[in-house]
Amino acid sequence: MTVCRKPCPSCPWRIDQDAAAIPHFRLELAEALAATCPDSRGMGPDFGAAQFACHQSRPGEEIVCTGWLATQGAAHPGVRLNVALGAAPVDALSPGEDWPPLHAEFSEVIAKLRASA
Numbered sequence: 001m002t003v004c005r006k007p008c009p010s011c012p013w014r015i016d017q018d019a020a021a022i023p024h025f026r027l028e029l030a031e032a033l034a035a036t037c038p039d040s041r042g043m044g045p046d047f048g049a050a051q052f053a054c055h056q057s058r059p060g061e062e063i064v065c066t067g068w069l070a071t072q073g074a075a076h077p078g079v080r081l082n083v084a085l086g087a088a089p090v091d092a093l094s095p096g097e098d099w100p101p102l103h104a105e106f107s108e109v110i111a112k113l114r115a116s117a
Helices: 027-036 066-075 077-084 106-116
Strands: none
Touching: 027 106, 066 077
16 A cells, blocks of 8 residues: 655645646545445445545545544455555554644545535
């Protein structure tokens, strides 16, 4: 699992960014990412669920979104497995000290993206 040091400048998990900052933003793709995060009851995602890819990834060469990993990764069974196997560092599951403020929940991210699309 490729893990970046900190969220990119246009990361949707950053509180200070919106859809206008994301190159080639498509709302339907963003909405499909709900399955990568716990739902409103705190349940999920399912084992085998996709991981939230960085919008700067190339198709077929996706890397995980660092903002998502730091805020939602601990809830994702695939991420927990990668950490247990040593394929991802445990410190990637929380924001670093010098990081920008991040949204805590996917519902906050998607509401912002819908409003700014």
